[in-house]
Amino acid sequence: MSLQHYLVISSILFSLGIFAVLTRKNAISILMGIELILNSCNLNFVAFSRFVTPAETIVGSEVFRFDGQIIAIFGIVLAAAEAAVFLAIILAIYREFGSIRPDEVDTLKG
């Protein structure tokens, strides 16, 4: 369970997220892909926080620095906010285009 394990897992998650984003024909699936990407990032941060960042000493007990973890928390929050807005926009698209297939939303081009 070394750092590299986590990194490999997060890399795979990231690639899968990218794959979803590139290939899925449903806006919501794309959103899922994005969530995978964000999760992989968070996993990275937490892993680095655990293994890389130097320890700090606070009132006698030694803890690791939590910077990475806190970034991950913010990441989750941002992901949530983004998901909310994303879904709202998907609804608007659905309303206007009657479809949420990304390739059917292509009136703007050229």
Next chain:
Amino acid sequence: MVVPLISIILLAPLAAFTLFAVLGLAKRNFPRQDYLSTFAMLVALGCSLLLIQEVTSDPTPLTVEWLSLGSVNFSMGFYLDSVTVIMLIVVTLVSSLVHIFSIGYMHGDPRYPRFFAFLSLFSFSMLFLVVSDNLLGIYIGWELVGLCSYLLIGFWFEKDTAANACKKAFLTTRVGDVGMFIGMMMLFAKFGTLSLHDGTESGIFTLVEGLSGTGDMVWLSVAGILIFCGAVGKSAQVPLHTWLPDAMEGPTPVSALIHAATMVAAGVYLVARMFPILTPTSSLVIAYVGGITALVAATIAIVRFDIKRVLAYSTISQLGYMMLAIGAGSYVAGLFHLTTHAFFKALLFLGSGSVIHAFHAMHAHHDDAEHPEDTAHEHDDNSLVHEHGAEIPPDQDMRNMGGLRHKMPLTFITMLIATLSISGVPFVFSGFWSKDKILGGVLGRAMEWSSVHHYILFGMALLAAGITAFYMFRLIFMTFFGEPRNQEMHDMAHESPWVMVVPLIVLAALSFPVVNTIWFNKDNFKPPKQPHIHAPQHAYVSPDSKIGDANFGFSLFGVSTAQAAEEDAGPDTAHADDAHHIHHLAHNIAMVLSICVAGLGILLSWLFYHRRRFSAEGVATTFRPVYNLFWNKYYFDEFYDGVLVALTVWKSRLFAKFDLSFIDGIVNGVGKVTRDVLSAFIGFFDNRVVDGFVNRVAEVTWAAGGRIRKIQTGAIQTYLFVVLGGIVLIILIFRLF
């Protein structure tokens, strides 16, 4: 006195023209432009005569900085020697007479004032050319007379023939002028100046001495020949002579003044002026060109029926004669012939004008129906240089004339005098003396050096002299003798008014040597040096001294061939005595021969055209090829056309290839080749290739824009492909570096 006199000579005609131009801008006419111009000319004439007394003074009385460029300067100034004075007098005199003649001849023309204004402008330009002391000034005058020639040939510009002829004249002479300009550039590059003789001894004439015997002779020969090119154009020498016959489209006084007496003689004057820089090679080239011209033009003249064209070819021939003389070293003889020729040829033209005028009275105006066949003849307006073989207008066709001596006695007599003069009838006529001087000079050279070239040249000159006599008398016989061939026209004919006849009489008087002698006796009329040409056995040009003091080679009836020989031989060389002897002999032989050929020519002419002992037509049939050659003017124009045809075929192919839409069927003139093939090709090149390249770049740019647009499909996932693919690419590309 000199400078004011010359200034007046120049300014008087210029003022006459300027007044016309200024008033013209205000859309007015000076009511008596004719008198004004004539008066101006007479003033100039008077001043010119006064100048005779001044020849001995400083040769460059006035030099002003014209262009000062710091290190290089061009000056303008007057150059006054006896040649200048003679030319001045010839020009002003002939011009005055032509002015007077025109008052009658051009009467009633709608553009009557303009005619005189142009004449004034011409006179100014010609005089400017004559008095200039540097090549640039000569060139300026040279081109200006060309312009006037253009304007005056095209005076009746409504006629397409005239419009074409004037253009042809200008362009053809310009070809020669460019050669002259290149020659000037060479001289300038070498000497850094264009002044001939600027008083401070840094003119070309002085500098050229320094070249003597150096390796620059070839270069100098080329420069000399190039300068001569200008003369070839202006003096209508072969092969650029074709414009002069066409120039007869202009009013006849113009032909007399410009295309007989003065402008065309300017070429001879130029060569004479530039005599000091001529090398043996260039001299020989000049002589040959002159000789060929003399012969070619003379033979063509035999078969012409248009009275003016006969005279035109005669002019060409005589100009060739002069060139031959100068080229062969008979500098004085050439100039002398120039002078005598100016008078008798002007007389001939004016006389023919008088005849035409007489016939012309049938027609109210020059411009309507002067050429009834105009409408029938399809003139190609699109040709740059037009038409050499225009139909002969009926009032100029000698076949319509005959027996006019009774109708127009004064005209007849004066023209006869001129004809006798040009034919070289001995002793009483000036033409004889000048022609004899040329023949003697050339023969003298030939004998002195045993030069085959000069024997050939002498032969040419002699032959030309005989032919001249023949066709001139042919003209006289056809026009004034025999029975009227066109009775209707004959009945209309009448003697011209006095304003036209008086100039004829004056000119006739001038055809006697007594008058000429007056100014040729000037002491210091001497040929210039050619000091650089000191090839030992070819020292044929005399430096100063003795000849300088000699008079021009003849005195009234006191035939002084000895004197002439003296001039030619030159005193400086070791073999001066031999030379004298040879030249003496040569002049005697030449005189005899020339009298013989002239007599033979006149006799034949009499037999053919007066006595009708022989039939000209019969001879023509017998010698059909020769006749055709003459009739078609040695196919010069056809040659230019022929080159053209080949090029036109090529042109058509070219056009077919490039799918151009316009093809002109008719082939006409050298200029057309240039226009249709070269310029069309270049125009095409400009549009398709140069512009096309730019357009191609623009198209590619646009297409690239279109491509990029296509990537912008509107589908978001495409964009994401680009983003993520882009990341991969950036990393990979950077990795490769």
Next chain:
Amino acid sequence: MEPLKNIESLAYFSPEILLVVFAAAVIIADLLVKNRESELVAYISLAGLGCSLVAILITNSLINSNEPIPLFFGMIRLDGFAVFFKILLLLATTATILFSLRSEELDVKLKGEYYALLLAVTFGMFLMASSTNLLMIFISLETVSLTSYILAGFLTHSPRSSEAAFKYITYGAVASGTMLFGLSMIFGMAGTGDLSQISLQIASVLESGGVSTLSVLIAITFILAGIGYKIASVPFHMWSPDVYEGAPIPITAFLSVASKAAGFALFLRFFHVGFGKPEILQSIDWGFILAIVSALTMTVGNLAALPQRNVKRLLAYSSIAHGGYLLMGAVLLTPEGLGAIFFYLIVYLFMNLGAFYVVVLIANEAGTEMIDGYRGLATRAPLVAGAMAIFLFSLTGIPPLAGFFGKWVLFYAVIGEGLYWLAFIGLLNSVVSLYYYARIVKAMYFETSEDTNGLSFSTGTFALLSVFAIPTIFIGLLNIFYTFSDKITLQ
């Protein structure tokens, strides 16, 4: 200087706080005001911007020369750089609000939210300009992005607007996700989120071989995706034409100027502070990659703009191209380059906003965004056409308009670094750009429309137009604009 603690920082943070407060005030006022036609909320927003401006100027006076103040434990930093961008952004927002007041596209019922969102996005951009910590960078970026998505999709009854928002968010989410991954890698390498620390750490681990060049390069490239998408550089530009075309015109104007400026602020700070050390540049010449990217960006922007018929879209591509020009200055890492960007941004602010304002006006009056709709404008509305011509030629870079001077300082900086090829490409591009800008001018001046009725505009319109046009003419001619940037440095 030691980073200030939270409470100490507040005073220096007042501009941002004011923005948030006014955003809240706008929402509350919106609830209270019954009259939907009232423009009160807009004026409140403007007041907020004004207050913020005053606060910025006050805080600016607190900065000692060249001594930046780190705030909130080093999360953000107050320095001349940030102040410059804040003022620029405030101007852009002000202009956008003024446009919005005159735009007939926007739904009057949603005014409160609209202005609140505009203030919020400005707030986010302020943070983008001053962030010095990876976390703050990401959060500020996301704040701006999320708000922008909403603003782009603000016209709920317009399919174009929704589509724009959809594309924008999809694109943005992927890009920022990628960026976040890159940030995490950098975090993992440096063990800290603070930019200046990162700079030191990365330099030392690179030197010690603790990380390979390639790893850093990949991380940087991932981050570039996020920043590049904000400044719309190739290959991260593709969202912008569609979004610009679909979004409400004032928002398009805002995005093309403010969002881009904020993106550049972030870009400059991130790369110059985090990766500008010579040691890092020695092993990873990202400047060179970005030089190529900038060349590509302007080329693609200009070429793609050529065939456009929609003025808004055309301007979108044009702003991509201008992003490319700016990027040239950004890769130089010289004070000249930095100064050039500052100067160019000012010029760009006026000319681009001016052009968009004309688009707003024409969309209102003639009801079209197509070039054909501009036909005969010279006779129908000569002043507007004249102003538009000034903006367009300034965008092209024709003297004596400010755009030329902007380009001049940029190319001067580029050539000063010996990048002749880049300058040459850039200049060729400005030649190409003439063609499409001139197409609009051509339509306005050389063509006639069937409809020859004059268009009437209010005095306020002309006043606003001249606010943009006059600086566009004169900025370049005045000495003062060239000197201010000397004081601004990035440490």
Next chain:
Amino acid sequence: MEFTLKTFIFYGFALITIASALAVVTVRNIVHAAFALMVTLFGVAGLYVFLQADFLAATQVIVYVGGILVLILFGVMMTSGRLEMRIHIERGQLLLGGGISLALLMLLLTVIANTPIWKNLTDDGTQLAPTTERIGQLILNEKFLLPFEVVSVLLLVALIGAALISRKEVRD
């Protein structure tokens, strides 16, 4: 590395996470995909636990599974009308997408392999103090106050925006 229960569980979590993520991106039924995503999120939460990030693991479960996933399911329902929606995938796009994803994966693995400082950092098994309190301190009192406040603005904006955009506007 010795093979203990802990490692076994770790690998289990890892496997579950990856497998379910694979399912998220491949299954055709979007609802199935959503459930697969839930499993992935749980898996990641488990990994957080292994990283001794207890607070984070809890947050992950609550926010993601409890919030985002439900949101997604709502989205699915509101946009398709029925829960099962077939997803059509084009082959070319699939290949290209797969290619790019793989390329990125390779790049990332290269980074991992080429970063010596990340090597040999293994979990030494030290038990750490619970993180919650410290996180609270950091966020509310210390370094991360500013991001926290900014995120609150962000959330407000997202809230307003989402409401604004998703509400059904009557066209006029």
Next chain:
Amino acid sequence: MLLSLMIFVPLLGMIVVLLLPRESEELIKRATLAFTLVPLLLGIYLFISYNNPNLEHLWKANAPWIDAFNINYHIGIDGLSVTLLLLTALLGPICVLASWRNIEKGLKAYMGLFLLLETGMLGFFAALDLFLFFVFFELTLLPMYFLIGVWGGPRREYAAIKFFLYTLFGSVLMLVAMIAVYLNSNVINGVAEGVRTFDIPTLITLAGTTGHALADSTFQMWVFLGFFIGFAVKVPIFPFHTWLPDAHVEAPTAISVILAGVLLKMGTYGIVRINMAMFPEGLAIFTNGVGIVGNSLALLGFINIVYGSFCALAQTDFKKLVAYSSIGHMGFVILGLAAGNSAGINGAILQMFNHGVISAMLFLLVGVLYDRAHHREINGFGGLATKMPVYTGITTLAFMASLGLPGLSGFVGEALSLLGAFQEFELITILSTIGIVVGAAYFLWTLQRVFLGQLNPKYEDLPEINRREILTLVPLGILTIVLGIWPNFALDMFSESVTNLVNVLDAI
């Protein structure tokens, strides 16, 4: 001060004109005329009082402008610029007069733009700061673009944008070169010290200082090329010339006049002022007579002459013919400049001035005809000399001047250029003389087709040229004649400066 006044009075005029009410057209025209007459008077004053024994720039004004780049508002004149300033100032009122009746729409804008254009041109010729020089150079673009595009012929849009794109392309290269010069302006022996400068006289001095970065011959070559292409587009030199026929044909008469009369001169003026004076080493590379490169400048001149002439011969559009003839005549300028000797450069500069006058006349004349017949097809006329004798006379004068008839100004410049060029490039110069013959050919041929022959019955009622039109032509005609007779009138102005320049060139 006077010089600044001269430059900016038209700008002031533009503002005034734009403030006038649109309806009062007469007032607008008169005001414009007045505002163009002021520079003319000042120009004449400068010309007359110009006396420069020390070869310095006179009437200098020097004020700091943009400190950051050491850019100054530095203007001044020497003999070369005063000549061209006078030309510009002279053409100003003439063009206003020529536009008196035939501007049908937007008169106010037209006049305003024209005045702006005049400021740009005057400023360009007076600028002594490289940056200022460039700004004025470009300042002419915008008004020109609009003047062609709005008031031009049927293909005006194409012509306008083509003109604009070409010139902008050229100036882009110039900009690069300019920045390079500036950046190197303080580098001596590889060490940068002191401030950089845009000051043209200073730069010229620096470029002649041994060891200075600007004096490096490779550097000079590249910078020379940059500037040269920029100016070449403007001249225009083959193959950058294709904008010119289009622009000329489409532009309204007065604008063609300005285009041919002044704008083309800006290119050659730039070549003299910048390329030759500042980069003699660079120049030497292209004019040392060795190989293609060493002859390239002269070759370009030759190509321009022959190419322009033949293209002119192929035209059937009167205006296009004149336009191509301009290309040919500018070739003489290039050829003369390439010669680099006293005769060549003096001739080239004189030719610049003369061509400005003559081509202005030609375009005015074409305009007169076009205003009456509403077409310019050469073959569509014929025999006009009978109906319009005065017009024919003036046209003949202009044609003759243009084809280089001695006694008129065209000849002097042409001849001097050729004389100078012959000393350096014999063969090329000889070949260039083809242009003289062809020049005569197309002008005479045109003269014949338009004016000679039978009167085309369509034009029985063609009115003669009117007084206003004559008024526009007479000053030019007088100049043509005066300069033909007494070229020192202009040559005296600049020959000393040229001598100076030649000394610099000879030192290389």
